[in-house]
Amino acid sequence: xxxxxxxxxxxxxxxxxxxxxxxxxxxxxxxxxxxxxxxxxxxxxxxxxxxxxxxxxxxxxxxxxxxxxxxxxxxxxxxxxxxxxxxxxxxxxxxxxxxxxxxxxxxxxxxxxxxxxxxxxxxxxxxxxxxxxxxxxxxxxxxxxxxxxxxxxxxxxxxxxxxxxxxxxxxxxxxxxxxxxxxxxxxxxxxxxxxxxxxxxxxxxxxxxxxxxxxxxxxxxxxxxxxxxxxxxxxxxxxxxxxxxxxxxxxxxxxxxxxxxxxxxxxxxxxxxxxxxxxxxxxxxxxxxxxxxxxxxxxxxxxxxxxxxxxxxxxxxxxxxxxxxxxxxxxxxxxxxxxxxxxxxxxxxxxxxxxxxxxxxxxxxxxxxxxxxxxxxxxxxxxxxxxxxxx
Amino acid sequence: xxxxxxxxxxxxxxxxxxxxxxxxxxxxxxxxxxxxxxxxxxxxxxxxxxxxxxxxxxxxxxxxxxxxxxxxxxxxxxxxxxxxxxxxxxxxxxxxxxxxxxxxxxxxxxxxxxxxxxxxxxxxx
Numbered sequence: 038x039x040x041x042x043x044x045x046x047x048x049x050x051x052x053x054x055x056x057x058x059x060x061x062x063x064x065x066x067x068x069x070x071x072x073x074x075x076x077x078x079x080x081x082x083x084x085x086x087x088x089x090x091x092x093x094x095x096x097x098x099x100x101x102x103x104x105x106x107x108x109x110x111x112x113x114x115x116x117x118x119x120x121x122x123x124x125x126x127x128x129x130x131x132x133x134x135x136x137x138x139x140x141x142x143x144x145x146x147x148x149x150x151x152x153x154x155x156x157x158x159x160x161x162x163x164x165x166x167x168x169x170x171x172x173x174x175x176x177x178x179x180x181x182x183x184x185x186x187x188x189x190x191x192x193x194x195x196x197x198x199x200x201x202x203x204x205x206x207x208x209x210x211x212x213x214x215x216x217x218x219x220x221x222x223x224x225x226x227x228x229x230x231x232x233x234x235x236x237x238x239x240x241x242x243x244x245x246x247x248x249x250x251x252x253x254x255x256x257x258x259x260x261x262x263x264x265x266x267x268x269x270x271x272x273x274x275x276x277x278x279x280x281x282x283x284x285x286x287x288x289x290x291x292x293x294x295x296x297x298x299x300x301x302x303x304x305x306x307x308x309x310x311x312x313x314x315x316x317x318x319x320x321x322x323x324x325x326x327x328x329x330x331x332x333x334x335x336x337x338x339x340x341x342x343x344x345x346x347x348x349x350x351x352x353x354x355x356x357x358x359x360x361x362x363x364x365x366x367x368x369x370x371x372x373x374x375x376x377x378x379x380x381x382x383x384x385x386x387x388x389x390x391x392x393x394x395x396x397x398x399x400x401x402x403x404x405x406x407x408x409x410x411x412x413x414x415x416x417x418x419x420x421x422x423x424x425x426x427x428x
Numbered sequence: 429x430x431x432x433x434x435x436x437x438x439x440x441x442x443x444x445x446x447x448x449x450x451x452x453x454x455x456x457x458x459x460x461x462x463x464x465x466x467x468x469x470x471x472x473x474x475x476x477x478x479x480x481x482x483x484x485x486x487x488x489x490x491x492x493x494x495x496x497x498x499x500x501x502x503x504x505x506x507x508x509x510x511x512x513x514x515x516x517x518x519x520x521x522x523x524x525x526x527x528x529x530x531x532x533x534x535x536x537x538x539x540x541x542x543x544x545x546x547x548x549x550x551x552x553x
Binding site: 346348350351354355419421422423424425426 | 484
């Protein structure tokens with residue numbers, strides 16, 4: 038076990054610590070003296086569990102300015118993405134089998150689309166521009182009369198690039214197709230007003246916003262034609278869309294995390310912006326360094342940089358005890374260059390040198406200063422032992 | 429169960445590569461393949477390698493392997509370079525099998541250096 042005290046954690050886009058208030062709220066539902074009853078039970082203890090779940094659902098709905106009835110609890114964003122994409126595509130397949138998404142989506146989105154391709158759905162894969170943004174003219178050109186679903190993420194998990202989901206949603210409405218948004222990186226961090234945003238389905242998770250792992254949610258807009266076929270069967274919970282015993286303590290954790298996020302979103306945003314600016318200011322003069330995606334279009338909690346003539350795996354090891362990511366955490370055990378960065382037009386070598394720094398509430402200026410020192414030293418050390426390229 | 433991709437020995441060699449650098453001169457072997465760039469150079473004296481240095485662009489296993497090779501050959505007969513096999517090195521560093529190609533680049537560089545040193549020695553004689 039590595040001692041926590043020695044670590045400098047700048048990987049908050051992968052996961053965040055559970056807020057102490059969230060942990061306290063959850064603990065109250067887990068032990069013998071708490072409300073641990075199955076919420077499906079009709080006795081008084083079960084009904085109390087339901088009350089806790091309803092309160093938490095209201096907290097998440099409040100954060101998003103939507104009705105609690107529009108939220109389905111899941112195990113996390115991956116399940117929500119699968120349920121939204123597979124469920125909506127199958128539900129609407131009689132109207133058309135054309136789907137649209139981007140190459141820079143998380144694998145929890147791209148893999149369901151690949152599965153649908155094997156079921157004879159026709160998928161259009163859109164590339165981002167060099168700055169990471171989707172060219173809306175390209176989206177408009179891709180939409181067809183038989184397009185049933187578009188899936189575009191709000192904040193990219195690797196680059197932090199923020200897509201214009203309002204404009205994308207308007208285009209989808211004009212063309213009569215649904216829009217699914219993977220908002221795993223943005224819920225609780227950026228304002229999302231589902232009462233006015235033209236979204237149909239939205240995936241989210243708790244553990245990116247100081248809630249527990251193992252709980253997520255899917256928003257389903259209360260609009261005709263917006264529906265998903267379930268992936269799971271049995272039990273009948275949640276209108277049969279996602280059956281299974283509701284994990285009350287996890288849901289309460291997500292609800293509490295949502296309430297906290299709502300109360301301090303502006304402060305969090307300012308803090309993250311300051312941390313990113315401090316880090317970028319400290320490393321931007323290193324020769325050959327560049328951001329992946331336009332920094333002015335990115336969520337400030339993420340800074341993704343590549344650097345010329347540095348081998349990424351060695352860089353990551355040389356940066357220890359700094360905890361950062363190369364590519365996304367979900368595929369960090371592979372040695373393939375990030376497909377997201379390749380889609381931005383980065384070479385294999387530059388993509389492989391990428392480091393994603395991501396910041397959170399606990400990040401302190403001294404953490405950033407240490408990260409700057411570690412990064413500069415690591416680059417200098419690795420370049421110092423690097424031979425010239427063959428002519 | 430550890431999911432650390434690096435053995436303690438690899439970490440030790442990577443963190444403190446005492447033999448990183450270049451000796452200059454002609455006795456250098458440069459090989460570039462498998463996404464790895466390696467330059468090995470030697471300073472022989474009386475049939476033995478007095479000093480050996482490396483420059484490397486590659487993953488931590490490559491850098492650790494290059495450091496281990498240099499440390500091993502200092503004080504040994506330069507003729508031994510020609511017989512170098514990466515197999516023992518891979519085992520001692522617990523290099524994952526998918527990185528075999530990269531370590532074989534080091535094997536190429538060591539043997540190439542052995543040939544360069546031998547040829548230079550023949551010229552001197």
